[in-house]
Amino acid sequence: MIDFQLTSTQAQVKEFAHQFSKTVVRPISLEADRNHRIPDEFMLRLSQMRQMMTVGEVPAEYGGEGGGAGESKDKKGKTQKNRFALIGAEELAWGDASVLLSLPGPGLGGPPVQFTGTPEQRQRFFSVFKEPGLHYGAYGLTEPGAGSDVAGIRTSCRKDGKHWILNGRKCFITNGGRADWVVIFATVDPSQGRAGHRAFVVEKGTPGFSLGKIEEKMGLRASETAELVLEDVRIPDENLLGGEAHYARGKEGFMAAMKTFDSSRPMVGVLAVGIARAAYEHARDFVREHYQLARAIPRYAVLAQTLAEDKRLVDAARLMCWRAAWMADEGVPNAKEASMAKAYAAKMAMKVCADAVQILGAHGLEQQQFVEKWYRDIKVFDIFEGTGQIQRIVISKRILRESPNF
Amino acid sequence: MISFALEEDQQMIQETVRKFAAEALRPKLREHEKAGALPGALRQKFHELGLGLLDAPEAAGGQGASLTTLALVQEELAFGDPGAAVALWAPHLAAQAILCLGDEAQQQRFLGRFADPKGFTRTGAVGYCERAAPLAGFHTTAKRQGAGWVLNGKKAFVVEGGSADLHVIFAQLDGTSGWDGAAAFVVEAGNSGLKGGERQRLLGLETVKVAEVILENCQIPDGNRLNPTDFRAGVLEMFARGGLINAARQVGLARAAYEFALDYTQERKAFGKPVAHFQAIAFTLAEMATDVEAARWMVWRAASELERGEGTPLAEAVAHANEAAWRVADNAVQLLGGAGYVQDYPVEKWLRDTKALALFGPPSEAADLAVAARELGEPLSGLPSSTLQPFFT
Numbered sequence: 174m175i176d177f178q179l180t181s182t183q184a185q186v187k188e189f190a191h192q193f194s195k196t197v198v199r200p201i202s203l204e205a206d207r208n209h210r211i212p213d214e215f216m217l218r219l220s221q222m223r224q225m226m227t228v229g230e231v232p233a234e235y236g237g238e239g240g241g242a243g244e245s246k247d248k249k250g251k252t253q254k255n256r257f258a259l260i261g262a263e264e265l266a267w268g269d270a271s272v273l274l275s276l277p278g279p280g281l282g283g284p285p286v287q288f289t290g291t292p293e294q295r296q297r298f299f300s301v302f303k304e305p306g307l308h309y310g311a312y313g314l315t316e317p318g319a320g321s322d323v324a325g326i327r328t329s330c331r332k333d334g335k336h337w338i339l340n341g342r343k344c345f346i347t348n349g350g351r352a353d354w355v356v357i358f359a360t361v362d363p364s365q366g367r368a369g370h371r372a373f374v375v376e377k378g379t380p381g382f383s384l385g386k387i388e389e390k391m392g393l394r395a396s397e398t399a400e401l402v403l404e405d406v407r408i409p410d411e412n413l414l415g416g417e418a419h420y421a422r423g424k425e426g427f428m429a430a431m432k433t434f435d436s437s438r439p440m441v442g443v444l445a446v447g448i449a450r451a452a453y454e455h456a457r458d459f460v461r462e463h464y465q466l467a468r469a470i471p472r473y474a475v476l477a478q479t480l481a482e483d484k485r486l487v488d489a490a491r492l493m494c495w496r497a498a499w500m501a502d503e504g505v506p507n508a509k510e511a512s513m514a515k516a517y518a519a520k521m522a523m524k525v526c527a528d529a530v531q532i533l534g535a536h537g538l539e540q541q542q543f544v545e546k547w548y549r550d551i552k553v554f555d556i557f558e559g560t561g562q563i564q565r566i567v568i569s570k571r572i573l574r575e576s577p578n579f
Numbered sequence: 580m581i582s583f584a585l586e587e588d589q590q591m592i593q594e595t596v597r598k599f600a601a602e603a604l605r606p607k608l609r610e611h612e613k614a615g616a617l618p619g620a621l622r623q624k625f626h627e628l629g630l631g632l633l634d635a636p637e638a639a640g641g642q643g644a645s646l647t648t649l650a651l652v653q654e655e656l657a658f659g660d661p662g663a664a665v666a667l668w669a670p671h672l673a674a675q676a677i678l679c680l681g682d683e684a685q686q687q688r689f690l691g692r693f694a695d696p697k698g699f700t701r702t703g704a705v706g707y708c709e710r711a712a713p714l715a716g717f718h719t720t721a722k723r724q725g726a727g728w729v730l731n732g733k734k735a736f737v738v739e740g741g742s743a744d745l746h747v748i749f750a751q752l753d754g755t756s757g758w759d760g761a762a763a764f765v766v767e768a769g770n771s772g773l774k775g776g777e778r779q780r781l782l783g784l785e786t787v788k789v790a791e792v793i794l795e796n797c798q799i800p801d802g803n804r805l806n807p808t809d810f811r812a813g814v815l816e817m818f819a820r821g822g823l824i825n826a827a828r829q830v831g832l833a834r835a836a837y838e839f840a841l842d843y844t845q846e847r848k849a850f851g852k853p854v855a856h857f858q859a860i861a862f863t864l865a866e867m868a869t870d871v872e873a874a875r876w877m878v879w880r881a882a883s884e885l886e887r888g889e890g891t892p893l894a895e896a897v898a899h900a901n902e903a904a905w906r907v908a909d910n911a912v913q914l915l916g917g918a919g920y921v922q923d924y925p926v927e928k929w930l931r932d933t934k935a936l937a938l939f940g941p942p943s944e945a946a947d948l949a950v951a952a953r954e955l956g957e958p959l960s961g962l963p964s965s966t967l968q969p970f971f972t
Contacts, residue, residue, distance in 0.1 A: 240889035477951035485895035492876035577856035
């Protein structure tokens with residue numbers, strides 16, 4: 174049945190995440206942004222809290238952890254995992270998206286381990302998150318010379334007995350510097366294109382695997398974005414995701430890279446929704462407090478119209494994300510819808526954040542007003558996880574009868 | 580639970596209407612446009628499919644369809660032809676007014692004629708709008724005369740005005756002003772006090788007959804004054820349902836324009852390949868596809884929330900669907916180029932129809948202000964109170 178009401182458990186997750194975001198996350202947001210870092214003790218407290226919390230109270234941001242909210246199966250064996258994850262994530266992004274991206278856990282590295290890894294690999298790489306302390310996974314696909322053009326990666330891997338030797342550079346890797354392991358995509362032969370791709374789990378401390386630099390960015394400054402260097406890194410066979418047989422069929426490595434996006438793009442979309450909603454609400458409350466009949470009505474009406482438009486754009490983007498997540502939960506292929514959700518949400522959120530700065534006027538530029546931060550934070554949502562242009566390529570290749578050659 | 584799944588009966592009715600639209604509406608789009616009317620046989624087919632009183636409760640001879648089902652049906656009808664979607668729906672408008680404002684006996688008495696097998700020949704009309712109407716209430720008056728009423732005044736923008744078998748006319752009780760003194764009356768066929776004015780020619784939706792209604796000493800019995808428990812609430816509900824239906828039509832129109840452009844740009848070649856294989860065109864198509872979907876989910880959410888009595892999502896959906904449909908129709912004309920502008924193809928019509936449709940529902944601006952008023956927690960003083968009322972009824 175067509176329905177947009179949250180279940181009572183979902184409403185609880187939303188309320189819990191919102192309160193948490195409001196009272197714990199938002200208060201550290203500006204300082205973390207200024208320092209380009211979220212204090213370790215804060216993250217530690219966060220992860221301890223997370224372990225103490227009973228199942229159902231904390232959204233499972235990404236698959237692979239098991240036992241999270243919404244993972245119980247219905248009669249048809251379907252879960253609401255993706256929908257739960259989106260509901261919680263929107264609230265946390267409302268608080269601060271950087272904090273969300275810095276939450277300990279497998280991060281974007283989770284899906285490839287989950288979907289491509291063997292049971293033994295899943296066990297091995299996910300178990301680290303049960304240990305005390307801050308533990309991260311990461312996802313290393315982008316390179317200085319290949320971002321959107323995934324097939325063009327140049328990081329090489331070659332077989333050497335029971336090992337592989339990896340060489341290359343990865344950039345813009347979220348949590349890359351502190352990750353316990355990173356899923357690194359490499360190629361046996363660039364001329365083979367996608368069929369040459371292999372996915373490895375490279376563990377921290379492996380000789381030859383080092384941190385290049387931590388980027389200083391326009392926004393999401395508290396989130397760590399790292400450059401990683403691989404120089405003759407020896408990786409055992411057991412760390413080739415899915416084992417060698419998995420790649421015998423051709424494009425498996427590439428597909429593993431792409432599979433991540435089916436669940437991560439609606440997630441990234443909903444983070445943009447969370448930021449946009451924060452900016453919208455801030456501007457709305459500002460108007461409510463400062464403009465009450467103090468200005469000529471036409472000016473007020475224009476503000477009202479802008480606010481109403483922004484409100485519905487936020488709601489429409491959320492529905493697009495929910496739709497893609499619902500499809501993922503139903504086990505229906507959702508690449509097109511995931512791309513639509515992400516592209517739409519990013520575009521809408523940039524407008525909403527820009528409107529918020531404009532509505533606040535000069536106040537919009539002041540750092541303590543938050544909106545200038547969200548205005549900086551939001552831009553990357555039209556870039557990472559596939560630029561707006563890449564999303565349009567994904568969508569158009571799926572709506573056209575023959576795949577165009579562009 | 581968040582779900583985008585259709586029920587089995589919804590899938591069936593969607594399939595039925597889709598087929599009806601593809602076979603009976605789309606191929607005749609230009610023919611119906613030129614005739615400025617729909618043939619009786621088409622209305623009969625529509626009636627026989629059970630769409631005649633789809634949204635009326637079963638007790639009143641309808642199907643008792645939910646608002647989400649209504650939205651699905653309207654999207655499909657408008658996908659075939661937005662003008663036909665409006666024209667075929669005319670009896671529902673009057674029926675809706677009677678359902679929202681009449682008591683049970685009145686519902687039985689007046690709706691029966693639409694429900695019976697010959698009901699397809701009968702249309703209904705709602706006379707609500709007036710040129711230069713007061714901020715609240717109407718210039719049209721209703722005066723007591725013996726045991727009945729006499730109506731005098733002029734109604735504008737009435738679908739099937741003057742030619743319908745039944746008119747619901749909104750008027751001001753003599754000596755009153757504002758909403759408290761407003762009432763609705765049923766004027767039945769053959770009443771010589773009601774005349775239709777000259778047919779008004781429209782920008783789009785030519786199939787829809789729109790005319791003024793002139794009331795000159797129009798005498799009606801007391802039993803024809805609709806007897807609502809809450810007049811204002813009844814009117815709001817009537818317009819909310821109408822607004823939802825119209826927003827769903829915009830989604831259908833947008834989908835029609837998008838799919839047409841999608842097909843055309845893959846056939847049409849330039850520089851040795853289908854034009855759809857150029858990124859500028861492909862990206863536009865991707866945005867059109869996204870626009871259609873976002874608008875549809877907004878309409879679905881509005882339908883589902885309206886069932887629950889929550890109206891704000893509807894106001895959002897109205898403005899959103901109007902904007903999205905216009906953008907998609909404009910893109911479709913643009914992608915077809917010259918072919919988009921000539922009448923050999925339907926897209927030029929859709930670009931006109933979408934503007935017209937936007938006025939058959941509440942104006943986007945009023946909808947947006949209703950949302951803002953709610954969000955800002957206060958009525959926007961100095962602005963007309965927004966009832967989400969359309970220009971055309």
